Amino acid sequence: MNYIVQQKKFDVLVAGELNIDLILDRLDQFPVIGKEIMAGEMIYTLGSSSAIFASNLSTLGGSVNYCGCIGNDNFGDKILNDLAVKNVNTSNIIRSKTSGTGITVAFNFEQDRAMVTYPGAMNELEQNHITDDMLKQAQHLHVSSIFLQHGLKPGLIDLFKRGKQFGLTTSLDPQWDPAEKWDCDWKNLLPYVDVFLPNIEELKNIAQKTNFADAVNALRNSANLIVAKNSTEGATAYYKNEIVEQAAFINHDFVDAIGAGDSFNAGFISRFIQKKSLKECAELGAVCGAINTTQKGGTTAFTDLNTVRKIAKEKFNYTLQ
Template sequence: MADFDILVVGDANPDLLLRGDVRPRFGQEEQLLTGADLVLGGSAAITAVGCAKLGLRTALLAAAGEDVFGALVREQLTAHDVRLLSPPAAGVPTGLTVVLSETDDRAMLTLPGTIAALSPADVTAELLARARHVHVSSLYLQPALAAGLAEVFVRAHRGGLTTSLDTNWDPTGEWASITEILEHTDVFLPNAAELLAVTGAATPGEGAAKLIATGATVVMKDGARGARAWWHGGESAAPGTPVAVVDTTGAGDSFNAGFLAARLSGHDLPEALRWATVAGALSTRAAGGTAAQASPADLAV
């Protein structure tokens, strides 16, 4: 029996979340905020916490430095029953993201630090042997990992694991290695813009059709409109869940956690899509990515 239901691979760092008058104006003009929170961030870390809250035995492979921000990451993950497996990153500061959050949009300023430290070699055969499923987040903040992820997924499949991927946006716009990676990805979890950018398609349905041909299931986040999934022989949609939105940081990662928790618990694809949309929406009720994440009771029919 595997030690973990899911091994999440990617980024873990604090988010400094600022709300209010957040659009910078230079010229030494002081601006007043309405809120500031230092919370656990990183797409992979938020996904991992969401999975643990939904009952999965969860491990996170992410680099964290030996500094105050690294200590915060470790403390928060431990508090949420996520096992952090952190390769050495001596002398490298823990990454940090400053989130400038408005009601309907946000901007992010990121110091990569340890976020970029992972490599394919860190995802060892011994580590894969301890899990049922491997999920990768924030691919393009981790160029070394991206360059060899296809081979990691090949090894995972050989070991009997299933695989999933949420690339997040590629800041370079190049989407390096993505075609090869998706050939070995069981579940791809983009938003609508990412799906179009990755496939070069004119519509999400056209883009999904290209990926289904390779054997992937495509699960697309579509904001307040909900989500849609396509797979070989089927398609499903789920409406958005109305909530009083405080902050959308990490909503897509909580969506991922809801979907993966449902599938790894034996639910079919339409039910997993429902879990995902509810989990993503509920996470927006508080500042940061983890404070208001869904519990199993929240997702019960």
């Protein structure tokens, strides 16, 4: 990919949560209190929206720095290794002395799923861990999953403000609020966010509207660019008076949609930092979202750039430069 000659050390700084996903598949039955059941498959993988974004953006050719918090344990070692294998800079990842690495255990049974999350060190990341030097070294700041990051959320406005002061462009994917309170000072945060990347359900909850159009209108006063993701319906981008509709690419080899939104974000931001048009950003976002769904989990299809190019061409007739 043809990246502009860099003056900054990194294209993107990701400040975010880090956790392991342990997925137990093909269960005999749904877990029952007091009983032991068997799983037919176990997947042990890098989880977290921010890490999937960082890893896939790096595969697409962006240089990525990561600031997050993990425990001093084997799960933490795996996270560092998996990010390093994808060329993400891990030297600013903090190892907690008091908490273990966050983990989500997912129990999949037929179409149902139960998940248990231990946030651990994820809660310990605070905005003052993201130093001025880290911000100055990057062209763009990305944050995701704010409702899972209880240490970071109170300082979010300050973090984005500092990012803007140092001349960075910024993006935010709020992700779902497990408490369903959607509590954040959106009016004062969104002006500092250049690209806001919720899905449509998140957008409606944040705007406190049941209707999608009302939700977009409510946030347009404070937000800059809104990109509302809508699964197989694609995504719609709103910027000033411009509206760009992006259809999803039809995937005939669907496996699962874990991380599709994060891969969409990676594709979108990889073009945004190259100052490409809104249409080009949205198109690569949708291609990457679709590529994500051709294999298990969020990073499997993004092993390297040639593999991504091949899937893009063969399955979606898209030529990735």
